[in-house]
Amino acid sequence: MSDHHHKETFVTKYIFSQDHKMISKQYLITGIIMGVIGVFMSMLFRLQLAYPEQSFSIIEAFLGRAGEGGVMTPDMYLSLVTIHGTIMVFFVLTAGLSGTFSNLLIPLQIGARDMASGFLNMVSYWLFFLSSVIMVASLFIETGPASAGWTIYPPLSALPQAIAGSGLGMTLWLISMAIFIASSLLGALNYIVTVLNLRTKGMKMTRLPLTIWAFFVTAIIGVVSFPVLLSAALLLIFDRSFGTSFYLSDIYLAGEVLHYKGGSPVLFEHLFWFLGHPEVYIVILPAMGIVSEVLAVNSRKPIFGYRAMIISIIAIAFLSTIVWGHHMFVTGMNPFLGSVFTFTTLLIAIPSAVKSFNWITTIWKGNIQMNPAMLYSIGFVSTFITGGLTGLILGDSALDINVHDTYFVIAHFHLVMGVSAIFGMFAGVYHWFPKMYGRMMNKDLGYLHFWLTAIAAYGVFFPMHFVGLAGLPRRYYNNTAFPIFDDLADINKLMTVFAIIGGLAQIIFLANFFFSISKGKKASKNPWKANTLEWTTPIEHMHGNWPGEIPAVHRWAYDYSKLDENGELWGGQDFTLQTVPIRNGEEEF
């Protein structure tokens, strides 16, 4: 921290900043912008699904030639779902969520002056920014963006003859993702090193808030699995550009036999899902961490089963790396291997159930403060359960056969990792906004935002299960070619109406977020009366976080409503900062 008294210019403070708090804001705002793009895309293709033959001027306005006459082309539909998936999973829920909150909270909650390497942290953000720019740029090229689905299975993604989006669009997708992976790895290494080495005096691993545990384990999964996606992408680049046959064999396309021989697309699927499955936990674990913290603070109660929560996080992380085959039950993989993956997959339900029950017990007999962050956290638990339960069907190989790649899958993963993770992210934004900007977000807009979003989320994704059980495959431009799906029109319209309500509700959030940065009410130092260290830092941000010594820690983060031997609240208030020494006669939990 040698640059402590260094005079900062605009560029070093706001652009090439090495301060974790500024980097966290950069991540958040980039993530929000990408989120707006991703959500807007989903509204466009929901319009197409509900009203397949109708013309919409908004479609023509934004899609240009691919939306001539107000009806999008099939290729553009596939591009939209591809880029929607990519943006939401990676740019919003990985970088936007982990990048924002790991950066903000790791140093503040463990009591460190900054990340272990401020420079790498800055590089990590700017690589993320670069990859976002490339991904967005790919929307504007002549042959259209990548359109092979976010899973980019070859040969479709490898051969421009098979679909136009696999030309330059896919090249840009791969370059963008390669840079993105480099960014996540730099970030993740930094998080791991920081948590292991820079904890303040007294901050044992068993005193860390669950947020930090979640970010820490997430970073480890990222380091283990992201490189595999990078190698998968590199081999795909080789197949596309240098004529190798890692994934391709015996292909006849556009009137000629291609030279590829001996490769297998199934290899790509294995490599992809070796990241792809842990990725959903990279998305959901930070949200779980945030929710654990927010639920405890606003229930004014300790998180229930702190140690069980840590063990569950670790168990989920471990299991997440050995379940990827459940995405591949019907790919021609050996059925015995399918049995193994069914077994490991269903095991994940156990730590997930433990976590859910522990959250519910946390609010039991609490004194629940219903601020927007708390509403989102309760919403998270609800959608996580609703979405998680159908995992019992998809994870069971025999049952997966008939719902694989149908809308049932879309409903499942949107609820369990899409909506839940977004809810976790909103909870985090509402809760830590005062720490980020020193001001409060407007609570009434927050309430309105939550209620519209929660209703819309259930309204879109609950009926969607039934569309899947009717047998409708995903990634269909429309279903009018099949009379057996004619009766789905009503549900499709209903879901689209809710999707539009949900999309428009985000305008309220954007207004609240961007205006509160400058116009919000000034926040007090510890607005939620929380125990963790970040609330001991000054409201006005400073390099190094604490003006003097870094405070030492004497207790865990969850001493809420703790009573002394006379049955009175310790110190007369229902929270005890981690920096408060254990008092006479008090038992440390």
Added chain:
Amino acid sequence: MKALFFIIIFVVLIVASWQFVKLLGLTKVDDQTATEKENNINGWLMLGLMAFIYGLMLNSLIGHKDVLLPQLSASAEGHHIDVLFKLTMGLILVVQFIIQFILFFFTFKYRGIHNRKAYFFADSHKLETIWTVIPTIVLSGLIIYGLWTWNHVMDSSDAENPLIVELYAKQFQWEARYAGADNELGNANVRFIEGLNTMGVDFSDKNASDDVPLTVGEGKFVKELHLPKDRKVIFKLRSQDVLHSAYMPHFRAQMNCVPGMVTEMAFTPSVTTAEMRLDKDTQAKFKHINVLRKEKGEEEVEFDYLLLCNKICGSSHYNMQLKIVVDEEPDFNKWLATQKTFAQTK
């Protein structure tokens, strides 16, 4: 430029919703966590959300029941899948109903009002053991039953005299070939594709000449894949170009078609097309569909089994289908006898 217009509207809406709050003077002072009034209102609203979720569940379960696939599985193997499915779904619905109730009820009941004091309750080994052990037991049951079903469905090694059929996927249509009198498919590879040999069959292989390719029948407009009732059918799946997936929802069957390899799936059709048309779920569904079609001025349709593509394969992925007809075995044999083998077509 119209896009710019929409973006401006979007920005104006953002500004307007902020101004709206200021106009109403909703911004409050002091209390930064939540007031008792807020806790009260939102507590009640949480019960409302619970009612909404239950409403959606019931509305979907009752109101959307007839959009589902017919409850009657068209294959013997599918029946086992359906039993497992109903069991799992029943369990899910019960758990969902109860846990959501507990979550929202606690949220409502313990909303922060009247100086409520929270109860310091950090740990209980007993409780945690209970909710580790119970899911473990339930899951063990599901896993064992699931794996039994999976092995039963996937293992076709003990089938007596199965019918062997090849499905060949390409952008954006299906081709098929019956194994013929010797019940063995001749070798094939994309390198043999030429002229009429669209499936790339190797005619130097002695097994190939009696294979029966599927063609558009006389007086028909589309290809029909005929299958016999009560005889195991083993499908050998190949793809010519990209990944496809052979999905036959009524038979509870699906397997990907992978270029460069032959994948396999098998089932025993147990309900003929004619029988399925008389099934009451199917009739209810098609009655509904035909009412909707009539409103749109489209012709009435009858139930047919379908093969769909269920792996994204390009622009027309959404319209890559093949009609399937299940006949009684004698009818099937009669039909097959009218089809020409490769040797006969040459």
